[in-house]
Amino acid sequence: MTETTANHTVRQTVRPLGRPGLAYDEVAVGDRLPELSIPLTRTLIVATAIASRDYQDVHHDPELAVERGSRDIFMNILTSNGLVERFVTRWAGPAAVVAAIRIRLGAPNYPGDTMVLTGEVTAKDDAEGRVEVSVRGENALGAHVTGTVVVRLPKGENA
Amino acid sequence: MSAAYEDRLRAFVGREIHPLRPGQDPVNVPMIRHWVEAMEDDNPIHLDEEAARATGRDGVVAPASMAQAWVMRGYAATTAAEGGGGPADELTDLLAEGGYTSVVATDSEFEFHRELVPGDHVAVREVVESISPEKATALGTGRFITSLRTYHDQDGEVVAVQRWRLLRFRPKAKPQEPEERSEADAAERPEERASRPQPAINRDNAFWFEAAREHRLLIQRCAACRTLRHPPGPCCPECGSFEWDTVRASGDAHVYSFVVNHHPRHPAFDYPLIVAVVELAEGTRLITNLVGVSPEEVEIDMPVVLDWVDADPELSLPVFRPVAQEGH
Structure with missing residues (x-):
């Protein structure tokens, strides 16, 4: 999969190499996450459905998916959760502990499309060391997923 | 919909449709590996003991979003013709009786209380919070079923809570066979609707x-x-x-x-x-x-x-x- 970093004028926090991840103090409200572009292959949609033990036919059988009113098979919600987690922890680093993932689904992720994930730090909770990130995954039809992820980050050396 | 049907649906609100039920297997590395490979998630804390310990953890941890996967009922139960006959199946049957035969998940709000590690055995119980009136959606006419799923570990401690919403809907008429379908038809078919810009709600409004x-x-x-x-x-x-x-x-x-x-x-x-x-x-x-x-x-x-x-x-x-x- 390709991972692209867009040229934002807004400050982006990018994790320094050789470190276990971002420290709480290194993150500011308004920081943008590096964009993540995910090609939605048929294999990805089926493999992730099975990895999440979701055997609903609409996630692997095109004929039955159409019969049930869909255009094709589509990604299951457990995978949307998993990809949103991957998107945020790859930015935050391995020390980050995921405290919440809250998502709403919109346009389905159909095979052949691409989902581009973007995110921005929207809040910080100093007492808990928690950082809230708003995320959005867009495909050609619109927003597939919108929501927030909360991660707990370690205090930095200066703390 | 008749008032009697509405009453039968309403009887499910507040009801536990899944009593506490453990997943088939405890948290384990092979399933974690399967998950992170398919998701292309290269966070080393999920498979590399040393990298996990370097972050202050005792060892590898499962991805947080996998919580739900540990309690999925598996292939055999999914493909079995009949459900187990419990309250969840009764609700599904009642909705099917109303014509709502298709299902799609629309919302998941997870709060994780702790990370799961290999050996943990996760169980889940589910209580219905609300059943919406019939709504017209881009997929078809349906009802939103909102429930609260509580995930427990082997000691009975709550490890995660998930508010969960499904749309149970009446599928729109089946599209024409693909070979008969022209580009123009495809363009005219309504796509699933993007959601509206949300109002800024405050204490005054x-x-x-x-x-x-x-x-x-x-x-x-x-x-x-x-x-x-x-x-x-x-x-x-x-x-x-x-x-x-x-x-x-x-x-x-x-x-x-x-x-x-x-x-x-x-x-x-x-x-x-x-x-x-x-x-x-x-x-x-x-x-x-x-x-x-x-x-x-x-x-x-x-x-x-x-x-x-x-x-x-x-x-x-x-x-x-x-x-x-x-x-x-």
Whole structure:
């Protein structure tokens, strides 16, 4: 999969190499996450459905998916959760502990499309060391997923 | 839908549809590996003991989002012709009886209390919180079923809580066979609707949107001088009083002014989009949309009547349509 970093004028926090991840103090409200572009292959949609033990036919059988009113098979919600987690922890680093993932689904992720994930730090909770990130995954039809992820980050050396 | 059917559905609200039930297998590395490979998640804390310990953990941890995967019922149960006959199946059957045979998950709100490690054995129980009235959605007519899923570990401690919402819907008519389907047909088929821009709800206006969700159009009224006002605000512009109550609008109104929005387009709306200022019979005005009328037919002072659009499970908004003409 390709991972692209867009040229934002807004400050982006990018994790320094050789470190276990971002420290709480290194993150500011308004920081943008590096964009993540995910090609939605048929294999990805089926493999992730099975990895999440979701055997609903609409996630692997095109004929039955159409019969049930869909255009094709589509990604299951457990995978949307998993990809949103991957998107945020790859930015935050391995020390980050995921405290919440809250998502709403919109346009389905159909095979052949691409989902581009973007995110921005929207809040910080100093007492808990928690950082809230708003995320959005867009495909050609619109927003597939919108929501927030909360991660707990370690205090930095200066703390 | 008959009132009796509504009552049978309502009987499920507050009911535990899944008693606490452990997943088939404890948290384990092979399933974690399968998950992170498929997700292409290269966070080393999930498979590399040393990297996990370098972050202060005792060893590898499962991805947080996998919580639900540990309690999925598996292939055999999914493909079995009949369910187990428990309350969850009874609800599914009751919804199927109403024609809602298709299902799609729309919302998941997870709060994780701790990370799961190999050896943990996760169990889940599920309680229905609400069942929406019938709603027209881009997928078809259906009902939103909201439930609370509580995940416990082997010691009974809560490890995660998930608010979970499904749309159970009546699928629209089956599309034509793919080989017969022209490009034009494909272009005309409605896609799943993007959600509307969400209103900025605060303590001053929340009452208005909450009533709208129940299809009640409220007007704020000063408790001191009885002046009606809209949009909602904390203080009466006439007398300055902070005391207020509300009255329910009759729904009768007329077009005060309008514009037709052609560009830019937002995927949540149909175009041309008529944006109108409507004056209610009670005297206040509100900005809304006109439906059931083309832009050419709209006239200033035209009598209109209240209708509702259920944009999504959390958002219903008033719209107005022309009063049906007698003799037509």
